[in-house]
Amino acid sequence: MLDQLLLARWQFAITTVYHFLFVPLTLGLSILIALMHTQYYRTNNEHYKKMTKFWGKLFLINFAMGVATGIVQEFQFGMNWSEYSRFVGDIFGAPLAIEALAAFFIESTFLGVWIFGWDKLPKKIHLASIWLVAFASNLSAFWILTANSFMQNPQGYILANGRAEMTDFGALLLNPYLWHQFPHVVTAGVKTAAFFIMGISAYHLAKKQDSLFFRTSFKWGAVVGVIASLLVAGIGHMQGQFLIDVQPMKMAAAEAHWETADPADFIALAGIDQENGQNSWEIAVPNMLSFLSYNSFSGEVRGIHDLQAEYTAQYGEGNYIPQVAPLFWSFRLMVGSGGLMILLALFGLYLAWKEKSVKPKWYLKVMLFAIALPYLANTAGWLITEMGRQPWIVYGLQKTADGVSTVMPAGYILLTLIGFTAIYGILAVVDVYLLSKFAKKSPDETAEITRNEEGSVWI
């Protein structure tokens, strides 16, 4: 029998993972397009205008999907998670409202201004409008992550009147969880955009199409890609060490680290046996987990079983162990693709730096498929974040099972789950079709279409 909780969780997982396929590219590409536009503004070189428009077109297709799926997110808390909404609304609602008011208004208004503004606005104002879009997109991420950080590591609240109430707005904003997560997400967004640009440029370079345009684009992608992929990894590492402190269970599960140990071994690969609370086999690197956790080859890392006992003592009887296998493998997927991206970006930068006009064919081919890597890593990262928080919906304060709406029958949730999945599936096909159609065009064609559509723009 499918129950409300399970259905609501599936719905949240599907709609959120789907929404976040579009968000990182918006975050990163908006910045890169603003930079291209700035280059055009400074040099008055048509080349950069072409770049701005070509990548801008792809940006807009992606942006529309992000907006359309974003509205669902705001409604979903009330629809499926009404008890959660009552419990944390006093705190959680504020950043969502501020996001709309402070960020989303700017983003949507000035994107309209920018799209329709070629040749219609003073150049300075036109340039400012795309920077406002880039700024607001990332500001929007900040507010959403402020809300999420409260769920992960509650700060600045008291429990009163049967709910969590805000006592310190500043503490909400200074939540150290937020200041690890926000830079990680933003740099991941920039990295996503860099790989998007490198991948599509590689496709054209392999076909020897307009190679100057795509050589420049590729170079931009490579430079940004190296910086961003190193930053993502560095910040991610710090975030991991931070989590050992505030969410030890999440990290223990992500490392399949069952028993407390000092020094602790790092388990590279393992067969997870959740039922018996152990790994059926494992390949371990001695003392490495202590090193990763504390930058020293000694130091106690608490294991899942001890943490379970601790939580039972603290919060009462219950199962506090999240699903270990998906966490463990998501973590390896995220870190593995992260490492691969660093190598690919570095090699790309080397090629671009050497000014090699002919890049190795295999590399160009790999880079086209490497567009998928940041998407895999982004998704895996969120799965760790959200599944690792279980069984809590608000860490230590409310369990997921207590947050779900109970007023409507499970059939309603099933119906909307099917509805969203179906329409999201269709839109995925349309989106990929449009993106690849415009990605394959030569920049001159895009410029031509764009000119014809100007004023009407893209509509």
Add this chain to the structure above:
Amino acid sequence: MDLNILWFCLIAILFTGFFFLEGFDYGVGMLTSIVGKNDTERRIVLNTIGPFWDGNEVWLLTAGGAIFAAFPNWYATLFSGFYLALFLVLLTLIIRCVGIEFRSKVDSLKWRNTWDLLISIASFLSAFLWGVAVSNLMKGVPIDAEMNFVGNFFTLLTPFTIVGGLVFVVLFLFHGALFLRLKASGEDLQKRIANIAVKSGVILVVAVLLWVALALMTTDIFSKIPSLVLVVLAAVALLASVYLQMKNKLGISFAASAITIVLVTMAVFIGMFPRVLISTLNPNWSLTIYNASSSPYTLKIMTIIAITLVPIVLLYQSWNYWVYRKRVTAEDVEY
């Protein structure tokens, strides 16, 4: 004035702004397939809202966020209670959004006609659902002592709420037609729009009278004097708008239809005050601006932020309308 009242007013303003702005967007959306006889005309029609519609929709997102932040219980009860209705609203918003962005991306009539039809249907359904939702806010819904909605999807559909849905459809159609009278160019196109404006205006007057009569019979919303006065003024503005439109006084006619929307929304919110969700089971179980609200501290923080940001938002959104104030012509959408 306490902050609970302030936030009630602010949310009322956000919905008023949303219905006024998105109202003509919905109308334009519905009219795309009706008055646009070829691709160029449809592009002219859609491009009149091109730079604006996305910004207009944020009014709804902000209203939703504001309800969540200021009145979490209202948000929780309303969104879980109006579950399937809101799901349908979401579907229509998604389709409209991607439709408007994607319809011109492929040079194929079949592709474009399909999206145009979807945009029109989604706009129609969206407008209808908002009318149903607002009518239910006026009429009240079954809410128990624990603030839980105890009806189902069909509880929301009564003769009064369905008439409310149709009123919103025709009102937005009329409002959108007036917007197009101001913003679209093309002689034939304008003739067709004018024709629809007249017809929808006349139907609207009848529909609104019926809706208000039903409201007086089944709800207490217009039984408050200020509320009744506002709704009468709205009717006057509507008649003026229909009349002025026929006299080709387009600017002032559009202003009058905007005033109609503003006055009706205000009348509804004033009639509800201080309740935010009326219980049909027991008046004491209604959600009010006090039992549904956030803590005083959260309201204070949110007030400071809103008072700082709202004027800025209004400023740059108005600037946006001023920048793109010109009519959209065939030259804008063709080579």
